[in-house]
Amino acid sequence: MPRTGKFPLALRTASALVVGALTLAVTSACAHATAGTSSAAGGGSTGTSSGTAASSLRLGYFANVTHSTAIAEVANGTLAKDLGSTTLSTTIFNAGPAEMTALLSGQLDAAYVGPSSALSAWTKSDKQGLTIVAGAETGGAELVVDSSITSAAQLKGKTIASPQLGNTQDVALRYWLKQQGYTTNEQGGGDVSIQPEANATTLSLFEQGKIQGAWVPEPWASRLVVEGKGHVLVDEKSLWPAGEFATTNLVVNTAYLKAHPQTVAELLDAQIAVNKWITANPAAAQTLISGAIKKLTGSTIKASEIERAWTEESVTNDPLVSSLQTSLDHAVADGLLKSTSLTGIFDLTLLNQELTKAGETTVSTS
Template identity: 80%
Template sequence: MFRSGNYRLITRTSSALSPRSRRTAALLAVGALTVAVTSACAHATAGTTSDVGASASSSSTNSGTPATSLRLGYFANVTHSTAITEVANGTLAKDLGSTTLSTSIYSSGPTEMTALLSGQLDAAYVGPSSALSAWTKSDKQGLTIVAGAEDAGAELVVNSSITSAAQLKGKTIADPQLGNTQDVALRYWLKTQGYTTTLQGGGDVTVQPEANATTLSLFKEGKIDGAWLPEPWASRLVVEGKGHVLVDEKTLWPGGNFATTNLVVATSYLQAHPQTVAELLDAQIATNTWITANPSAAQTLIGAQIKKLTGSTITAAEIARAWGEEAVTNDPLVSSLSTSLAHAVATGQLKNTSLTGIFDLTLLNQELAKAGLSSVPTS
């Protein structure tokens, strides 16, 4: 069950299987699942031209030694489809070979990043604002963004009585956690609408950080007026909570593209074990290719895994709706991070700073080339 703050489910998988050719068999096995959900929406890989410089770093080759273990964090959300799938179907464990994989499930980015910076995780799928905050708190040394994972997939859902931004004064709007990606987006959007908020919950509109499951319950009970949430929680508020979308975040970004989830690695781990990070990227690339080609089977798999990981059932209608709101990608959409930083600065959550060094896409582009795929922009 969900509980306030983070929830964690630890699984451990060890494998001595190193040949990457076995990854294809695993993916085909998943593709043979009986498909219970259909969707007209392709979960297509996204990409844009980027403006922020990415570092060309020391991980230009797969030198170093394979790690004995990889501790990976992610969420039981549709916006973490890549991680859910590559763990569930065994692709990641197989690509890691003799490296032992352990996974931890979180419900919020800031909590997950605290675990990464404190040495409890080696890598994590996380929202860009949470990664950016952790990077600055660690004097720009603690983590490196090595890939994207999800494009879009967040909305402001409100009750039926609210039909415009002008009605939000005095209302209470929830989001996952203070300082997370949706929290920054919500506070900045409210600022553009002329509203004040405070980090303590004051101002014209009360922003109330809650665990996503708690937010759904509060919304259904009429105790909050809306929430800015990632998928599938936005869809759950629409389907189960009978709410409606006031703001689809895609409408606020050029081309509708913005990073919702990136893959980050502890910088010390990246420097010591680039070969293992390359294997992690190989698993992601293969998984995203499979998800894009098999959207219905992927929805079935992800819905079942979310139930397994959280004990909460996501209906077929909710998964299908969520699927159309976001897309897996290997591209971290570098340029969108500058905008995320500007929003965090405008809302008083971060100070302006250079982003030089936060990205290292060297290994990603190396592994994409090996897979016969196009590279992603580094600037």
């Protein structure tokens, strides 16, 4: 059972700007291409009968409430304990595209990331570079705007921020604006200017009135509401059937998954245990996660902000397979990706295997 308390692991942070400047290593992509699994879109063939335990696991995630699973399993030592002799190292990112650059260039073995960023990286690697092995979070993304803006009709000529071009919230923002009849482009032009910014910078710019809104994940949406005095124009949950959509998934470098299924299973074991604990102990989980975010970023989340953010998202092991097609359709409509088959992007074999061992309900593969 996970424990709240001190932080036994040295959490290593890195600038997303530096990582974002990395180029994809061609040799790494080729290695991935020869080591991919043969999984179908909703299933897979990975097992623990072959491969070896990895000497290390390099994990990427964000210091966001929508990455509560990763934050908790690292902060309270659950993941390090489950990995045993495998050495854990972590890197913090602001948004998914930079994180996926690190994964595809061989600097990460696994990452918690939004579906749109995972899709983009998967297609850029000729569908060989990564595999989605689990979900992690659903919900927790909103368009927060200046108090003077009360309708979509008032957004023309305004500047709205997103975490990074092509990340999950950026794709959602562009698609929603398109549905409202607005044009946008990747250079920040069009009827509404979309300005990619680090989340902390977004809050500062919003408070200064230099941007009029932002489509961001938690806790940044709550911080824009509480500290920035903004209000929610769009809660992304309202745009999805039953309000369910994948915000964060767990992806693994495909070559690493093929070589070290035991280690990936241990990562999944830690996630399953931590998600169960988070769900059963929301107050303790909020304290742990807000404390960890402060340690990682140096920025304090107010109690009212973490409480509000907590109501907007929830942890899950389910990657909500069917929602990924919608995410792809939105990215295609935005002009950021081309339409393609999603066969092979999921391998939930290990997840359902470990869920069964833990006495938990398995997830759908379709």
